[in-house]
Amino acid sequence: MAASPDPTPSVNLRSAFGGVFGFLILVLIGVLAFSIRIFSVIKYESVIHEFDPYFNYRVTKFLSKNGIYDFWNWFDDRTWYPLGRVIGGTVYPGLTLTAGSMWWILNSLNIPLSVETVCVFTAPVFSANAAWATYLLTKEVKGTGAGLTAAALLAMVPSYISRSVAGSYDNEAVAIFALIFTFYLYIKTLNTGSLFYATLNALAYFYMVCSWGGYTFIINLIPMHVLLCIVTGRYSSRLYIAYAPLVVLGTLLASLVPVVGFNAVMTSEHFASFLVFIIINVVALVYYIKGLLSPKMFKVAVALVLTIGISVCVVVIGILIALVASSPTKGWSGRSLSLLDPTYASKYIPIIASVSEHQPPTWPSYFMDINVLAFLVPAGIIACFLPLSDASSFMILYIVTSVYFSGVMVRLMLVLAPAACIMSGIALSEAFSVFTRSIKFQLFKPVETNSSGAEDASSGSSTSENDTKKADKQVPTIKAEDGLRERPSKKNRKKEKETVEKVPKERETTEKVHVKSQREKRLLVLPLEASAVAILMLIILGAFYVVHCVWAAAEAYSAPSIVLTSRSHDGLHVFDDFREAYGWLRHNTEVDDKVASWWDYGYQTTAMANRTVIVDNNTWNNTHIATVGTAMSSPEKPAWEIFNSLDVKYVLVVFGGLVGYPSDDINKFLWMVRIGGGVFPHIKEPDYLRDGQYRIDSHATPTMLNCLMYKLSYYRFVETDGKGFDRVRRTEIGKKYFKLTHFEEVFTTHHWMVRIYKLKPPKNRIRGKTKKLKSASKTSTSSQRTGGKSKKNPWQL
Numbered sequence: 001m002a003a004s005p006d007p008t009p010s011v012n013l014r015s016a017f018g019g020v021f022g023f024l025i026l027v028l029i030g031v032l033a034f035s036i037r038i039f040s041v042i043k044y045e046s047v048i049h050e051f052d053p054y055f056n057y058r059v060t061k062f063l064s065k066n067g068i069y070d071f072w073n074w075f076d077d078r079t080w081y082p083l084g085r086v087i088g089g090t091v092y093p094g095l096t097l098t099a100g101s102m103w104w105i106l107n108s109l110n111i112p113l114s115v116e117t118v119c120v121f122t123a124p125v126f127s128a129n130a131a132w133a134t135y136l137l138t139k140e141v142k143g144t145g146a147g148l149t150a151a152a153l154l155a156m157v158p159s160y161i162s163r164s165v166a167g168s169y170d171n172e173a174v175a176i177f178a179l180i181f182t183f184y185l186y187i188k189t190l191n192t193g194s195l196f197y198a199t200l201n202a203l204a205y206f207y208m209v210c211s212w213g214g215y216t217f218i219i220n221l222i223p224m225h226v227l228l229c230i231v232t233g234r235y236s237s238r239l240y241i242a243y244a245p246l247v248v249l250g251t252l253l254a255s256l257v258p259v260v261g262f263n264a265v266m267t268s269e270h271f272a273s274f275l276v277f278i279i280i281n282v283v284a285l286v287y288y289i290k291g292l293l294s295p296k297m298f299k300v301a302v303a304l305v306l307t308i309g310i311s312v313c314v315v316v317i318g319i320l321i322a323l324v325a326s327s328p329t330k331g332w333s334g335r336s337l338s339l340l341d342p343t344y345a346s347k348y349i350p351i352i353a354s355v356s357e358h359q360p361p362t363w364p365s366y367f368m369d370i371n372v373l374a375f376l377v378p379a380g381i382i383a384c385f386l387p388l389s390d391a392s393s394f395m396i397l398y399i400v401t402s403v404y405f406s407g408v409m410v411r412l413m414l415v416l417a418p419a420a421c422i423m424s425g426i427a428l429s430e431a432f433s434v435f436t437r438s439i440k441f442q443l444f445k446p447v448e449t450n451s452s453g454a455e456d457a458s459s460g461s462s463t464s465e466n467d468t469k470k471a472d473k474q475v476p477t478i479k480a481e482d483g484l485r486e487r488p489s490k491k492n493r494k495k496e497k498e499t500v501e502k503v504p505k506e507r508e509t510t511e512k513v514h515v516k517s518q519r520e521k522r523l524l525v526l527p528l529e530a531s532a533v534a535i536l537m538l539i540i541l542g543a544f545y546v547v548h549c550v551w552a553a554a555e556a557y558s559a560p561s562i563v564l565t566s567r568s569h570d571g572l573h574v575f576d577d578f579r580e581a582y583g584w585l586r587h588n589t590e591v592d593d594k595v596a597s598w599w600d601y602g603y604q605t606t607a608m609a610n611r612t613v614i615v616d617n618n619t620w621n622n623t624h625i626a627t628v629g630t631a632m633s634s635p636e637k638p639a640w641e642i643f644n645s646l647d648v649k650y651v652l653v654v655f656g657g658l659v660g661y662p663s664d665d666i667n668k669f670l671w672m673v674r675i676g677g678g679v680f681p682h683i684k685e686p687d688y689l690r691d692g693q694y695r696i697d698s699h700a701t702p703t704m705l706n707c708l709m710y711k712l713s714y715y716r717f718v719e720t721d722g723k724g725f726d727r728v729r730r731t732e733i734g735k736k737y738f739k740l741t742h743f744e745e746v747f748t749t750h751h752w753m754v755r756i757y758k759l760k761p762p763k764n765r766i767r768g769k770t771k772k773l774k775s776a777s778k779t780s781t782s783s784q785r786t787g788g789k790s791k792k793n794p795w796q797l
Helices: 008-035 039-043 052-066 068-072 094-108 115-142 144-156 172-192 195-211 215-231 237-254 268-290 295-325 334-340 344-348 363-370 373-384 390-408 410-443 445-485 490-523 528-556 577-588 599-609 622-633 636-645 665-679 702-706 708-714 762-785
Strands: 564-568 571-575 594-596 650-654 743-748 754-759
Touching: 008 115, 008 144, 039 528, 052 068, 052 094, 052 115, 052 599, 068 094, 094 115, 094 172, 094 195, 115 144, 115 172, 115 373, 115 390, 115 410, 144 410, 144 528, 172 195, 172 215, 172 237, 172 390, 172 410, 195 215, 195 237, 215 237, 215 268, 215 390, 237 268, 268 295, 363 373, 363 410, 373 390, 373 410, 390 410, 410 528, 577 599, 577 650, 577 743, 577 754, 599 650, 622 636, 622 665, 622 708, 636 708, 636 754, 650 708, 665 708, 702 708, 708 743, 708 754
Parallel strands: 594 650
Antiparallel strands: 564 571, 650 754, 743 754
């Protein structure tokens, strides 16, 4: 019988080619993730976007100029005047340290990039890292094909693009990578039981804690999965190694971050991890005792361990309840409570509810942000159950919790995006596997079914016979060689006999498993036409997804909020009013002047105008923000007194009534009323509403028409068109002609989007009073000269 050729070289060549091809695909995915996010630079310019990124950019500039020690000890007197802010203890330093390190490395390599350029491109670079981390995570769950598909989907998903375009220098730029990479290392440790990966997992969690406050999602999701594995009887030593070092080492490292500190062990967001840590140690002790004792003794020991464990848990829970009960918010932060109870923020913390990204999303936003992935996620969940493993159960738990949190807060669509991409990648990979296998089976059925089956049977029988013969020949030789050294005992002879007998048995079992798997695969074979049509439909679906993602990246999410554009019949219009206003403040005001505005524009004013602000986007002091809201809601004179007490020289308002910009201060004004009224009860929201409706036309209430925000927004507005028609509210304003007595207009941008007013000094009004007193004294002296009788002051003795 001719010897069959050895298939090992072809298999090795195929695996090597597959590895190289997969590596090239990953490189292309990284290039795609980076390039799709630079539309903002190509279409506009290299500029920082939004509001929070300007603060991060300012902090990164300070770090690169002064060093890390000055950064940790930096007290910023340009913000929250007169309180100030300790930057090192109130900021998540991960983004700043990452960009600062990148800038330092590039300059050390003689690549002279500015800090602003590094900050602009940090998010696109880390989006490529996030795509590669997604590949690693999905590969651990369902294999290489699913990993490549999930990575390609994440590189283009609009939900992630919205927070990672070039110029979006916010914490989420690096935090999503840290989130996915932490989950990957947890699953890797769970699959391998390696303490090395467990240590890396704790370090990745530490980087996540440094980067974003959303780290609490990790430290609650992983304990939930560990508890699920314990309850469903899936406990193993690998599970303990994956979880215990994360809690111990991760908590110690998290407490080193100044903004977190003792909150890592004192707040309710972390208590679930400690409770599960106690439970898994009790379970580990039970399994350890089970291996040492007999069944009878084990029952007694289990009763003892459970008694002690339950009593310890009761004591710990009692301590936690006492700590929680002593806090008015039960140990939870306001944002965490708003996630658990979506109505909490609107009832008790209007400052959180006023932020647009804290609002619940609408159904169209799901289609906008994840597109066709919303329809593929259920198929991915089903695929994770076939078969169900520890890794796939974690992904199911991840997608379920992220769907809930994204439904509460639109900002957390960002957390849903990786889970949706992973589930969709698994679904597409499994679908392509079934369809391509069906086509391959149908096309090569007459060739392979007869010949390959016979060859497999003959080769299987021949190999088993050869193996048994070889084993029979090898046994006496081994025995003879051993006999020269020493005579084997009966126990050794028995072991050798068992090993010889095990060889053909193991061959038979592996052949049976192989045949069984082949039968199961053939059960999933579909007709040729149906498979071809299904593959074509999946390709079309992918093409629609790519087109939508490119459109979202180029049009919907690439425009920086600092520079606005609009298209009309006469072409493209650019609105650069924000930089125009900040430039005027920087060049026409004193360095120590204080500027008051609503908190949305605090970061931009400090970074771009280099002027001191009263409040900014950190929103850590609700009373200070309520003071500004009360001033904006008050009549002109009380508002002047409030601003003057804060040493304010200029007031900045954003107005979109002329050009139709909807995110102006008039649309935000009711939140100023609510926040101000929460601290100062004389401000009441119904006073600004007419029959429950918010109006600025002739039917508006007198309180609304006389408040400072209305006057600063609509001062001289009637001069633009003669009617005073507001294009945002689509109505004519109610009060068109009025004068300002305590404020004077000093600058209005080209499109009237930003208006700056200066407080009139008090001496002007005192001069007016002294003139009246002088005129009154002149009239009294003249009356005395004419012999008239002057009235005596009743309050004078």
